[in-house]
Amino acid sequence: MTNSTLVIRGGLIVGPLESFVGDVLIADGRIVEVGPGITAPSGAVEIDAAGCWVGPGFVDLHTHLREPGKESAETIETGAFAAALGGYSAVVAMPNTEPALDSVAMVGYVLERGKSAAVDVAVAGAITVGRQGSQMAPIAKLAALGVRLFTDDGNGVQDAGLMRRALTYAQPLGVTLAQHCEDESLAQGGSMHEGASSSKLGLTGRPAIAEELMVMRDIELVRLTGCSMHFLHLSTERSIALVIEARAQGLPVTCEVAPHHLTLDETACETFDPEFKVHPPLRTASDVAALRAALRAGAIDAVATDHAPHTPESKDMAFDEAPPGMLGLEQAAGLTLEALGGAGADPQVFFNVLSRGPARVAQLREQDVRVGHSAHGGAVTVGEDANLVVFDPNASYVVDRDSLASRARNTPYHGRTIHGRARATVVRGRLIQLEGIIQ
Amino acid sequence: MIDSIAGGNLVSLATLSQRAIVEVLDTAESFVEVNSRAVKKVPALKGKVIASLFFEESTRTRLSFETAAKRLSADVLSLAVASSSVKKGESLRDTINTIDALGIDAVVMRHSSSGAPVQVSRYVPHVRVINAGDGQHQHPTQGLLDAFTVRQVLAARAGTSGRESGSELFAGLKVLIVGDIRHSRVARSDIEVYTRLGAHVTVAAPGTLLPSDIAQWPVTVATNFDEALATADVVGLLRLQKERGSGAFVPSLGEFTSTYGLTARRAKLLRPEAIIMHPGPMNRGVEIDSQVADSSAAVIEQQVRNGVPVRMAVLYLTTAGATLESDPND
Numbered sequence: 103m104t105n106s107t108l109v110i111r112g113g114l115i116v117g118p119l120e121s122f123v124g125d126v127l128i129a130d131g132r133i134v135e136v137g138p139g140i141t142a143p144s145g146a147v148e149i150d151a152a153g154c155w156v157g158p159g160f161v162d163l164h165t166h167l168r169e170p171g172k173e174s175a176e177t178i179e180t181g182a183f184a185a186a187l188g189g190y191s192a193v194v195a196m197p198n199t200e201p202a203l204d205s206v207a208m209v210g211y212v213l214e215r216g217k218s219a220a221v222d223v224a225v226a227g228a229i230t231v232g233r234q235g236s237q238m239a240p241i242a243k244l245a246a247l248g249v250r251l252f253t254d255d256g257n258g259v260q261d262a263g264l265m266r267r268a269l270t271y272a273q274p275l276g277v278t279l280a281q282h283c284e285d286e287s288l289a290q291g292g293s294m295h296e297g298a299s300s301s302k303l304g305l306t307g308r309p310a311i312a313e314e315l316m317v318m319r320d321i322e323l324v325r326l327t328g329c330s331m332h333f334l335h336l337s338t339e340r341s342i343a344l345v346i347e348a349r350a351q352g353l354p355v356t357c358e359v360a361p362h363h364l365t366l367d368e369t370a371c372e373t374f375d376p377e378f379k380v381h382p383p384l385r386t387a388s389d390v391a392a393l394r395a396a397l398r399a400g401a402i403d404a405v406a407t408d409h410a411p412h413t414p415e416s417k418d419m420a421f422d423e424a425p426p427g428m429l430g431l432e433q434a435a436g437l438t439l440e441a442l443g444g445a446g447a448d449p450q451v452f453f454n455v456l457s458r459g460p461a462r463v464a465q466l467r468e469q470d471v472r473v474g475h476s477a478h479g480g481a482v483t484v485g486e487d488a489n490l491v492v493f494d495p496n497a498s499y500v501v502d503r504d505s506l507a508s509r510a511r512n513t514p515y516h517g518r519t520i521h522g523r524a525r526a527t528v529v530r531g532r533l534i535q536l537e538g539i540i541q
Numbered sequence: 542m543i544d545s546i547a548g549g550n551l552v553s554l555a556t557l558s559q560r561a562i563v564e565v566l567d568t569a570e571s572f573v574e575v576n577s578r579a580v581k582k583v584p585a586l587k588g589k590v591i592a593s594l595f596f597e598e599s600t601r602t603r604l605s606f607e608t609a610a611k612r613l614s615a616d617v618l619s620l621a622v623a624s625s626s627v628k629k630g631e632s633l634r635d636t637i638n639t640i641d642a643l644g645i646d647a648v649v650m651r652h653s654s655s656g657a658p659v660q661v662s663r664y665v666p667h668v669r670v671i672n673a674g675d676g677q678h679q680h681p682t683q684g685l686l687d688a689f690t691v692r693q694v695l696a697a698r699a700g701t702s703g704r705e706s707g708s709e710l711f712a713g714l715k716v717l718i719v720g721d722i723r724h725s726r727v728a729r730s731d732i733e734v735y736t737r738l739g740a741h742v743t744v745a746a747p748g749t750l751l752p753s754d755i756a757q758w759p760v761t762v763a764t765n766f767d768e769a770l771a772t773a774d775v776v777g778l779l780r781l782q783k784e785r786g787s788g789a790f791v792p793s794l795g796e797f798t799s800t801y802g803l804t805a806r807r808a809k810l811l812r813p814e815a816i817i818m819h820p821g822p823m824n825r826g827v828e829i830d831s832q833v834a835d836s837s838a839a840v841i842e843q844q845v846r847n848g849v850p851v852r853m854a855v856l857y858l859t860t861a862g863a864t865l866e867s868d869p870n871d
Contacts, residue, residue, distance in 0.1 A: 297754060298754050301754045301757075303656060303678055305656070305676070305678075307753070373659070374659040375660070375663075376660075415635070418634035419633055420656065421656045421660070
């Protein structure tokens with residue numbers, strides 16, 4: 103199948119500058135022709151894209167694939183299937199596996215396993231050994247392997263002195279440190295947003311200030327060190343405002359928001375259903391509105407899923423005992439469309455936050471033979487690697503947790519109608535998903 | 542708002558209307574008499590099986606509930622889950638499904654995690670769930686027995702019965718709740734029940750022991766504890782968990798006592814008819830002085846005594862699915 107020929111017919115081709123209706127011809131892993139009324143060679147697979155948006159495959163900056171260590175929740179293979187169904191052509195695997203991806207051996211293991219996955223798998227390395235927040239991981243060695251993002255995600259690096267040293271060390275390597283911003287002394291082991299709901303429910307809260315204070319701290323550390331920094335899953339209005347201000351000052355900072363922070367608020371936790379437990383927590387309705395406004399205004403670099411599979415038994419614990427996190431890959435694009443205003447949303451912004459922005463942050467715009475991934479988030483033009491998605495903004499479906507590709511079932515959207523779905527996903531010129539079915 | 546717990550669950554007082562609360566209090570009043578009989582038993586729940594599921598140990602509440610269940614002739618399965626399944630890492634769903642498989646009509650559960658009874662009510666929708674205290678969320682029967690006790694005292698003074706008075710005696714009543722509001726399930730249930738019955742609730746505590754959004758609660762925050770004491774009709778004290786006083790929320794237990802403890806000196810500020818309450822177990826010398834706890838103004842033992850008829854009422858209403866119109870004493 104790798105060398106098959108595909109024609110994507112009659113979709114709205116969404117380029118970075120302009121959009122137009124046309125066909126895309128793909129052969130040998132590359133886009134070979136773009137335009138109206140392409141004559142396809144015999145034997146070419148035709149994909150009807152009428153009414154759909156055709157653009158670069160989505161790139162997820164924030165995927166927990168759980169392998170190695172928690173294969174009962176997800177594997178690289180099943181996580182990649184979920185990504186393909188969601189319209190992704192590449193994902194960045196987070197390093198909070200067991201053991202953590204903090205060594206050449208562990209990173210090499212995931213990269214190697216990723217080569218046979220349905221989508222390209224890039225790896226984020228840990229900033230500290232075992233994500234323990236005390237000793238720097240071999241950042242230079244991992245950078246030499248092709249790792250471009252480093253994070254202790256799951257935890258923020260609590261020690262400001264250590265974070266400063268890590269940024270200083272990383273800066274000349276041309277890599278980006280990504281922070282899970284939550285100051286644990288303020289988050290106090292809480293299990294939801296600190297506010298009216300937590301107070302009523304008697305659940306310990308993780309206040310907005312726990313996130314915002316670390317965003318402030320790290321912006322100042324970026325100013326001091328000059329190292330580029332990516333802020334993971336920002337969830338409050340103030341956090342976004344801080345990053346926008348820092349960017350305006352010319353600091354090398356980027357940020358992402360998660361689909362759940364764009365579509366759910368703290369009141370969802372009033373059911374005490376652990377499916378709604380996530381770190382950082384679901385915030386207030388006004389935070390949700392502020393995040394949506396920033397997204398529409400183009401102030402957010404990426405929507406990133408924080409796809410966090412957990413086994414049913416671990417989510418059947420009491421709310422404060424259950425692990426945080428929820429699935430994201432299969433619904434993220436539809437939820438992003440909703441946050442952008444539905445089918446009438448600007449398709450350029452849509453592809454900017456789901457593909458071009460995250461590809462830039464993860465440095466996946468160029469092919470990298472060392473890690474074996476192709477180029478993502480590019481233009482739909484001749485010569486580009488054929489990593490594409492055909493997205494139907496008018497398709498709708500009801501989420502059923504029992505029919506997900508992910509091995510886990512912990513979606514907070516079970517029963518919700520989602521508008522917008524990836525009709526087809528093409529990775530390296532190969533049709534890997536069509537109409538919700540892995541090819 | 543729910544207008545009756547008959548045939549339903551009792552997981553929180555936040556959703557109960559005044560009518561539902563008064564129904565429990567009135568039902569409890571009819572059970573007080575049973576507890577003074579030579580044979581303290583009625584057949585109201587004969588043939589029903591009630592599981593007593595305490596994930597967090599509490600001898601007082603467990604005994605109160607089990608006594609109530611036995612006086613209604615229910616069969617009680619008392620399971621010491623705190624020491625078995627949880628330590629083996631069993632999920633809440635598996636634990637309740639296992640117990641449900643034994644054949645139960647209702648479960649009385651206490652859990653150290655807020656919301657666990659709400660989750661259980663989803664896992665086994667055919668079983669009645671009675672919350673005996675969950676984390677820092679709710680302790681509904683404590684709130685109900687506190688209100689029952691206040692009504693009983695005020696009705697006796699007024700020469701009437703609680704049942705005749707309904708909620709009248711609470712109108713404009715000044716209730717002062719003191720101490721660790723932030724971490725207290727009792728405070729959350731008490732505030733719900735008193736405000737729903739028409740009382741005015743004031744809270745007094747150091748800032749660290751108040752919820753961060755206290756301004757949104759239907760209560761007044763006392764700026765001067767001594768002044769609040771001087772005008773209170775009811776003073777409800779809360780147990781201060783010792784670990785909260787180790788510098789985390791207040792500098793020391795001693796400092797808490799000197800600023801918010803009901804000391805003998807402060808008790809002198811109270812009006813003579815003020816009622817002093819405590820859900821127990823007390824930290825004598827911390828939130829309350831011994832001589833205050835043992836004074837005639839304190840109704841702490843009466844609260845414990847009332848726990849049984851109030852819990853009988855809750856079990857009867859939820860599990861028999863019947864209301865007072867059908868005579869529970871038949």
